[in-house]
Each structure stands twice: as structure tokens, then as C-alpha cells.
Amino acid sequence: MHIEESISAIEACESYDELRTTLQTIIENYGFAAFNFMDTGHPHLDMPFTDGTSGKAWEADYQGNRFVHSDLWVASARRSNMPFSWGSLALPPQLGVRKPGAVKLMEAAADHRWSEGLVIPFHFTDEIGRLYSCLVVLFWKDRLQRFMTTFKLKRHELHVVMIYWMQRAVELKRADFRPRSSTFGGSAVRAATEPAPLSDKEREVVAWAARGKTTSGTADIMGVSEATAETHMRNAMRKLGAENRTHAVAIAIYRGLIDI
CATH class of the missing domain: 3.30.450.80 (Transcription factor LuxR-like, autoinducer-binding domain)
Incomplete structure (x- = not known):
């Protein structure tokens, strides 16, 4: 061939x-x-x-x-x-x-x-x-x-x-993954094409937090400074409307943004 x-x-x-x-x-x-x-x-x-x-x-x-x-x-x-x-x-x-x-x-x-x-x-x-x-x-x-x-x-x-x-x-x-029927209206289409609420780095720091990693440990794994890892976490918390790291992890898991 x-x-x-x-x-x-x-x-x-x-x-x-x-x-x-x-x-x-x-x-x-x-x-x-x-x-x-x-x-x-x-x-x-x-x-x-x-x-x-x-x-x-x-x-x-x-x-x-x-x-x-x-x-x-x-x-x-x-x-x-x-x-x-x-x-x-x-x-x-x-x-x-x-x-x-x-x-x-x-x-x-x-x-x-x-x-x-x-x-x-x-x-x-x-x-x-x-x-x-x-x-x-x-x-x-x-x-x-x-x-x-x-x-x-x-x-x-x-x-x-x-x-x-x-x-x-x-x-x-x-x-x-396209909707098969107009029964769903435009919501399914919008949900499929809306940008992800977290960047890849933000998802990653939340995922490591879900596995019990500290900010320092996450920074080492990702090869970034501790300040950068903390910035990613703060941005993730802000976007998710979370009050703290644990709350951010719970929201991310519930919304299917990370796997554990």
C-alpha cells in the first residue's frame, strides 16, 4: 500500500x-x-x-x-x-x-x-x-x-x-459528541465549545493537591518555583470560586476537571 x-x-x-x-x-x-x-x-x-x-x-x-x-x-x-x-x-x-x-x-x-x-x-x-x-x-x-x-x-x-x-x-x-437532537437546544453545543475554566498548569496543581502534595512538592514535580505553583493555585481557586485548596479540589473533581 x-x-x-x-x-x-x-x-x-x-x-x-x-x-x-x-x-x-x-x-x-x-x-x-x-x-x-x-x-x-x-x-x-x-x-x-x-x-x-x-x-x-x-x-x-x-x-x-x-x-x-x-x-x-x-x-x-x-x-x-x-x-x-x-x-x-x-x-x-x-x-x-x-x-x-x-x-x-x-x-x-x-x-x-x-x-x-x-x-x-x-x-x-x-x-x-x-x-x-x-x-x-x-x-x-x-x-x-x-x-x-x-x-x-x-x-x-x-x-x-x-x-x-x-x-x-x-x-x-x-x-x-455532537448532540443528536434539537431537544437539547444550544446548551450542549455551548458546553462543548466553551473554553476550559482552568489552564493546563492550573489543573495540574489542583490535581497534585488532590493527591496530598504540598505547594513545595508540587513545584518540585512540575519543575517550577514555589511562587509560580502558588500563583497557579490562587488563579485556580479564583476561577473556581473556591475558598481554599481543599474546596478547589472538591469543585474540580465534581466538575470533572481533574481525575484522581
Whole structure:
């Protein structure tokens, strides 16, 4: 299947399930065994949204071990716009008895017969300016030499294909959430398109507060000053109409702005 055929097949999909099946067929033509989509825009979540064809056993292993917090490739995807391979990132050294989480992750991947992976990051804004970050990882089971050849010759082609796939996925998911009847009037439409009441940083500080983190602890996790973390929290409290941090957390959970 040439790139033009792949793009045409993607654009012809009328449902997300069809789009998912189409992508599996496309990547198999390049030699990949499976794929997984992951929302990487909320680093505080223990279980970010994922979807794909890697299988329930791998997903359970990844989520059960909370590998997302030690996944070097997810962290790199948040800072990158270009495809890269698992092997392009050096694993941290083992300094003591305990193995680094990234090493455990690669051992788990080997147990599931994933020998390599191609990570394709995406960063985009929706129609009202909200920023989204996600990735698609393509899993490889064949010989590593063949992967390196595919990576060298086809990664940019696959990047283009995945841009079209992601755009179509967003279009189909958005259509799924449109109101089906005028019974709802315009309120549902307005609710879906109103800007989020909190910025990403404000949601993050509230989410860490929900997990019992102090302002100092939150600042360390986010890599910002304590004063900046406190400013984000004050802004969140003001926007939510909260009297204190605990009240802000309660309101944010009730309104579905954060997960715990």
C-alpha cells in the first residue's frame, strides 16, 4: 500500500472503529505488529487514556506497573515533534539493587515480544485554542535489522500517514459528541465549545493537591518555583470560586476537571 492509498483509506473511514482497523492494516504493510494511542497531555495521571491493538495483556502490564511515570519515551514525546525509536534513548544506569523503572519497562516489552517501537508525537490545538499532546507508538516484533531499515527509509512517510490518521480521528470523535437532537437546544453545543475554566498548569496543581502534595512538592514535580505553583493555585481557586485548596479540589473533581 503506497502512501497515497493509505491516506485515501484513512479519509474514507466513517467511524472510529473503521479508522482503527484501517490503521492496523496500514502499519502491518510496513512490518509493524500493533499500535497504541496515548494521551500524554496530563502527566499527573496514573492511567492516561490509551487505545490500540497491542492487546489487553500488554495494557494491563503497562498500567498495573504504572510504567507511564518512568516511560522515557512518553516524556520525550512531550518535548518532540519528530518520530523516534525506542532505541534512540539511552536507558538509565542501575546504581543500586533496584532497577530503574525504564529498564523494567523494556524488560516487560521484551516479555511481550516487542523488540522495538516507533514513537510518533502529536501536539495540536482545537478550534478554541486548547492544546493537546498525544502519541502513537508502533510496536515491532520482527528482526531489529529490518526495523532499522524501515525506520531509516519510512519514518517520515509514516509520520505523514499518522498526521492524516490523527486528524481523521479527531474529526470522527468530535462528531460522536455532537448532540443528536434539537431537544437539547444550544446548551450542549455551548458546553462543548466553551473554553476550559482552568489552564493546563492550573489543573495540574489542583490535581497534585488532590493527591496530598504540598505547594513545595508540587513545584518540585512540575519543575517550577514555589511562587509560580502558588500563583497557579490562587488563579485556580479564583476561577473556581473556591475558598481554599481543599474546596478547589472538591469543585474540580465534581466538575470533572481533574481525575484522581
